[in-house]
Amino acid sequence: xxxxxxxxxxxxxxxxxxxxxxxxxxxxxxxxxxxxxxxxxxxxxxxxxxxxxxxxxxxxxxxxxxxxxxxxxxxxxxxxxxxxxxxxxxxxxxxxxxxxxxxxxxxxxxxxxxxxxxxxxxxxxxxxxxxxxxxxxxxxxxxxxxxxxxxxxxxxxxxxxxxxxxxxxxxxxxxxxxxxxxxxxxxxxxxxxxxxxxxxxxxxxxxxxxxxxxxxxxxxxxxxxxxxxxxxxxxxxx
Numbered sequence: 001x002x003x004x005x006x007x008x009x010x011x012x013x014x015x016x017x018x019x020x021x022x023x024x025x026x027x028x029x030x031x032x033x034x035x036x037x038x039x040x041x042x043x044x045x046x047x048x049x050x051x052x053x054x055x056x057x058x059x060x061x062x063x064x065x066x067x068x069x070x071x072x073x074x075x076x077x078x079x080x081x082x083x084x085x086x087x088x089x090x091x092x093x094x095x096x097x098x099x100x101x102x103x104x105x106x107x108x109x110x111x112x113x114x115x116x117x118x119x120x121x122x123x124x125x126x127x128x129x130x131x132x133x134x135x136x137x138x139x140x141x142x143x144x145x146x147x148x149x150x151x152x153x154x155x156x157x158x159x160x161x162x163x164x165x166x167x168x169x170x171x172x173x174x175x176x177x178x179x180x181x182x183x184x185x186x187x188x189x190x191x192x193x194x195x196x197x198x199x200x201x202x203x204x205x206x207x208x209x210x211x212x213x214x215x216x217x218x219x220x221x222x223x224x225x226x227x228x229x230x231x232x233x234x235x236x237x238x
Contacts, residue, residue: 003236005086007163008076009188013177013205013221015093017070020062048133048147055148056130058209059113062095062172063128069101072176072226077102085169086209088166090192092178093184094150109185115149118142124149126164148226157184167198168192172238174229177222180208199238202230 012020019168037043038054061067080087080103089096089106094113098106116127116135123139133144151157167173173192180186188212192198203225211217216238218225232238 005166005167005169006079006083006088006174007170007183007188007192008079008087008089008171008174008176009178009236010076010089010091010093010098010176011178011185012093013179013228014024014072014176015070015095015097017072017096017221020095020097029189033036035153041155042166044147044152052131052133052148055113055150058146059128059130062228063115067095067097069097070223072222073097073101073103074228075230079234080105082234088170088186090163090166090185092182105158107115107163109151109163111148111158111160113148113150116146117149118145121145121170122146160184163188164191170198172201172233174199174203175208175214176210176226177202178204180210201229201238 039234040052067165076089076098080089087105089098089103091106092108092110094108094111096112096114103152114126114128116123116131117124118137118139120142121137121140127146131146131148135146136143137145148203167188168191170192173189175189178185185201186209188211192200193213194218199216200214201216202208202211203218203222205221206219207217
């Protein structure tokens, strides 16, 4: 089998079947909360305790025994392990379910819920406990300077140069479980198509806003569609 380069984008839809809330569904987080109150730098400056509490609850939920990688996460880890070429997984998700499933070549473009960032020294450290205004930075020891290591609205996603470099060279781009209306991730399919090489595939519960840009579509639960697609390309390519 010819070695080819694959870039995979995942969104909240892949983790929904693991028990984590999505954002833009009718019953998602943004239907119950205002983005401006919990997910912006301004919200943190205005009411840090409320923002910390929001992420403390999300962190506790992620760490509960009820949440675990599902068949879609496991299938992507299998693809990385068995594909003879390069596989880069870019996720919009701030959970650690891809890592728990076994994926290693991974970019968290929106940060990670289980990490803390210090506003004093810039240090980023693993963090699994509740975060408060008296939490100490593991790097510099400062008190009350920690925030969750996630990208808030109005902030730049992480590792964009590396992502665009991969998109410009990939042979297959796959988008999984994302609405297609949040940029820059929503523009990744056009970026991949622009290199003149990439076959583009959408695996989603329903069509995304950018569905017309994909060469191939498969709609249904991620735990069904992703393992089937991985099995197909490992056996015969695309």
